[in-house]
Amino acid sequence: MSPANRLAPQSAEEVAALLRDAAAQQLPIVARGGGTHCAAQPAVHARAATLELRGLSKVLAYDPGDLTIAVEAGCTLAELEHVLAENEHELALDAEDPERATIGGLLAADFPTRAGAVGRALRDQVLGTRVAQVDGTLTRSGGRVVKNVTGYDLEKLFVGSRGTLAVLVEVALRVHPRPPARAIVAAACASFEEAHALVLRWRDPQPAQLDALDGEAARRALGDLPAPLADARWLVLASWRGTERVVAAHAERALSAASALGGRAQRLEGELAHRAHAFDRAPRRALGVADARDAGEPGLVLALAGRPSQAPKVEQILAHALERSGCTTSARRYADGAGARLRACFATAPSRERFAALLDALASVPLTTAARVHLESAPSALHEELRAKHFLALRPPCGGLAAMRRVRAAFDPHGLLSPGAWPELDGAEPEREASSPSETRA
Numbered sequence: 001m002s003p004a005n006r007l008a009p010q011s012a013e014e015v016a017a018l019l020r021d022a023a024a025q026q027l028p029i030v031a032r033g034g035g036t037h038c039a040a041q042p043a044v045h046a047r048a049a050t051l052e053l054r055g056l057s058k059v060l061a062y063d064p065g066d067l068t069i070a071v072e073a074g075c076t077l078a079e080l081e082h083v084l085a086e087n088e089h090e091l092a093l094d095a096e097d098p099e100r101a102t103i104g105g106l107l108a109a110d111f112p113t114r115a116g117a118v119g120r121a122l123r124d125q126v127l128g129t130r131v132a133q134v135d136g137t138l139t140r141s142g143g144r145v146v147k148n149v150t151g152y153d154l155e156k157l158f159v160g161s162r163g164t165l166a167v168l169v170e171v172a173l174r175v176h177p178r179p180p181a182r183a184i185v186a187a188a189c190a191s192f193e194e195a196h197a198l199v200l201r202w203r204d205p206q207p208a209q210l211d212a213l214d215g216e217a218a219r220r221a222l223g224d225l226p227a228p229l230a231d232a233r234w235l236v237l238a239s240w241r242g243t244e245r246v247v248a249a250h251a252e253r254a255l256s257a258a259s260a261l262g263g264r265a266q267r268l269e270g271e272l273a274h275r276a277h278a279f280d281r282a283p284r285r286a287l288g289v290a291d292a293r294d295a296g297e298p299g300l301v302l303a304l305a306g307r308p309s310q311a312p313k314v315e316q317i318l319a320h321a322l323e324r325s326g327c328t329t330s331a332r333r334y335a336d337g338a339g340a341r342l343r344a345c346f347a348t349a350p351s352r353e354r355f356a357a358l359l360d361a362l363a364s365v366p367l368t369t370a371a372r373v374h375l376e377s378a379p380s381a382l383h384e385e386l387r388a389k390h391f392l393a394l395r396p397p398c399g400g401l402a403a404m405r406r407v408r409a410a411f412d413p414h415g416l417l418s419p420g421a422w423p424e425l426d427g428a429e430p431e432r433e434a435s436s437p438s439e440t441r442a
Contacts (some may be wrong), residue, residue: 073104
């Protein structure tokens with residue numbers, strides 16, 4: 001085995017054997033699914049071999065009556081959805097590229113499921129896992145049934161681990177009945193503050209979709225808007241799913257709430273409703289930002305995260321940074337959920353000079369604003385600028401880093417699995433307290 005190898009195992013046992021051989025040679029190894037979440041990750045370690053997991057794509061068990069399914073980690077989201085559709089079931093998860101995104105990759109990346117708006121965090125859908133550890137040991141945690149109360153919830157530990165603890169080879173998941181109807185409501189707002197106030201009103205009852213888009217993003221995603229919405233500075237989109245009667249009642253309450261706040265709202269039908277749902281499924285695609293399925297480079301997507309109550313302040317930070325760097329006209333902004341995460345998407349990436357100015361503007365924001373910067377994707381032309389500006393300084397302080405390092409050391413003492421996927425765990429950044437008042441990072 002050599003670093004140049006791209007290994008393509010066809011079973012969990014083959015994965016285990018390859019890991020055992022790599023460990024014997026002290027060879028770093030990186031597990032890879034569909035490659036849809038690599039745009040913001042560091043370059044693959046120069047000495048690392050790549051473990052391609054698409055060969056592990058079987059559906060192992062599906063119990064429609066118990067609402068559970070077990071699949072190999074290389075199964076794509078589209079393949080899983082096709083099986084579930086036969087019984088009108090669904091996984092509470094959307095992804096930009098379901099034909100390529102694998103279940104194992106989505107779990108390892110802790111993909112920020114947009115279905116979280118209905119209280120279904122991705123890790124809460126995991127019932128059990130089977131993993132291959134760095135020494136070749138195959139280990140199970142959890143099970144394939146909902147009422148499983150034995151042992152520790154170690155299966156949750158691998159969600160978001162980015163492949164640094166073990167390689168996921170099998171996953172058991174909870175699925176849900178697909179609601180028969182959907183109602184989508186849109187409201188025009190004069191400012192982000194007004195949009196955020198409406199978002200807070202529309203959160204109850206919990207919607208399946210809840211987004212606030214700036215005017216340019218709304219027109220790009222939805223096309224020509226009807227007269228009541230056409231001049232929106234910000235547009236709020238919300239949808240509810242259930243029976244026809246239930247979603248109609250939710251839509252009426254949403255329209256009344258928007259009217260009480262002075263907004264102009266209407267229920268979307270036909271092509272507009274279809275476009276709004278398409279944005280919910282794949283926001284970057286709807287905004288014209290290249291993603292991992294495109295042949296070209298991925299687009300630039302920056303996200304600022306903070307507490308929902310501070311969303312207006314986070315929006316001001318982002319707007320000020322975009323204006324200072326001259327990036328305002330090329331950025332399309334949207335906030336999902338309760339506004340806790342605000343994104344700036346660039347259909348055309350800014351120049352290196354403007355990108356550097358944007359990073360400088362974000363780095364100058366006091367930590368006390370509680371805004372945290374995340375880079376979700378970036379074209380390779382900007383990677384050098386990221387290294388030059390020490391982008392780790394813009395990442396959120398990582399609480400409990402010492403404990404995380406101990407956990408990793410227990411699973412992978414020599415750091416052979418996915419080196420660089422968690423730079424903090426590799427010692428690239430010293431541990432620091434998240435509440436330190438002297439920090440000046442966004």
